[in-house]
Amino acid sequence: MGGPEIERLIALLSKLPGLGPRSARRATLALLKQPQSKMLPLAKALEQAAEHVKVCSSCGNLDSNDPCVICTNPHRHQDQICVVETVGDLWALEKTGIFKGQYQVLGGALSPLSGIGPEDLNLTPLLDRLQRQEVTEIILALGATVDGVTTMHWLYDQLLPWNVKITRVSQGIPMGGSLEVLDEGTLTAALTTRRSV
Amino acid sequence: MGGPEIERLIALLSKLPGLGPRSARRATLALLKQPQSKMLPLAKALEQAAEHVKVCSSCGNLDSNDPCVICTNPHRHQDQICVVETVGDLWALEKTGIFKGQYQVLGGALSPLSGIGPEDLNLTPLLDRLQRQEVTEIILALGATVDGVTTMHWLYDQLLPWNVKITRVSQGIPMGGSLEVLDEGTLTAALTTRRSV
Numbered sequence: 001m002g003g004p005e006i007e008r009l010i011a012l013l014s015k016l017p018g019l020g021p022r023s024a025r026r027a028t029l030a031l032l033k034q035p036q037s038k039m040l041p042l043a044k045a046l047e048q049a050a051e052h053v054k055v056c057s058s059c060g061n062l063d064s065n066d067p068c069v070i071c072t073n074p075h076r077h078q079d080q081i082c083v084v085e086t087v088g089d090l091w092a093l094e095k096t097g098i099f100k101g102q103y104q105v106l107g108g109a110l111s112p113l114s115g116i117g118p119e120d121l122n123l124t125p126l127l128d129r130l131q132r133q134e135v136t137e138i139i140l141a142l143g144a145t146v147d148g149v150t151t152m153h154w155l156y157d158q159l160l161p162w163n164v165k166i167t168r169v170s171q172g173i174p175m176g177g178s179l180e181v182l183d184e185g186t187l188t189a190a191l192t193t194r195r196s197v
Numbered sequence: 198m199g200g201p202e203i204e205r206l207i208a209l210l211s212k213l214p215g216l217g218p219r220s221a222r223r224a225t226l227a228l229l230k231q232p233q234s235k236m237l238p239l240a241k242a243l244e245q246a247a248e249h250v251k252v253c254s255s256c257g258n259l260d261s262n263d264p265c266v267i268c269t270n271p272h273r274h275q276d277q278i279c280v281v282e283t284v285g286d287l288w289a290l291e292k293t294g295i296f297k298g299q300y301q302v303l304g305g306a307l308s309p310l311s312g313i314g315p316e317d318l319n320l321t322p323l324l325d326r327l328q329r330q331e332v333t334e335i336i337l338a339l340g341a342t343v344d345g346v347t348t349m350h351w352l353y354d355q356l357l358p359w360n361v362k363i364t365r366v367s368q369g370i371p372m373g374g375s376l377e378v379l380d381e382g383t384l385t386a387a388l389t390t391r392r393s394v
Contacts, residue, residue: 002258003261012238017220018216038209045205086226088226
């Protein structure tokens, strides 16, 4: 359509999650309209991120520093650890600003069907922390999926010997959600774990 | 969340059409998982596109070459010119592979409300072509919007003196579309321009 450079850019963009061939073409067009103010800054940002961003050896977060900005923040509680499946989950929780403790990113969930076993999850740093410092609560913030629940039960078994308070995030009606359109599983969970007003 | 490099990348990606802050975070995470095989190639592709891609002085398409690959293709009919609003429209039509003529990209549509007048549209190359070579048909492939229809009528008036066949793309039921969910305007157009089977 417009030479190899355009085709290559569309091909690479269309592989990003949330973008398909059609939206990659739209994005490419928007970029091509402003090569100096949009394309080159994006190219630079990608290069710099590729160069500087690393995995935090302590919690598994992605950051320019290792240990990451969350692990080294002295204002955050060191005795609360929230276990999440992915860095995306960590970022989503951080957007709320409600949690002031530490994280542990597992890097996935147990999934017998996909061949992901306990040895594939990044649990060692959490066990190291339990040995090294005082931890009062471990919050399991895993997805409400079959794999997430499997992982939660397995983690519970692993953490039980440490005699630490283990909690899990609630399940129920999402904010703005109408009961009418929700599935039976969510409604059952919302009903059975109901609280007084 | 993860240092200035990540924040900057998310900010730039979220400005692309079709991406918001949330999908930009997802895309950034996907890229960060494979810095060598995904981020650096994308950075390189952006740089090369910014450097090589230019506007075709003949039709207004974007291409590594000027005149573009469509204008210089000897196998395409030189006497059919399809007028479109944007390069995105041109690419969408090219995907169908059904049209084998030339294009003219106007760069927009007449829009009194947005202050886009005839002087903002790229019509001169088309008039030059009409003067220079034999043109048997001009196809107006403009959007079925108020601005698109306004532009079509204005173009018709401009082209009338040239005594050339002027056609327009059909309006009607989109492929896979159910009549039940379509608006009255589309249904009216589909009915009034009906053809024998």
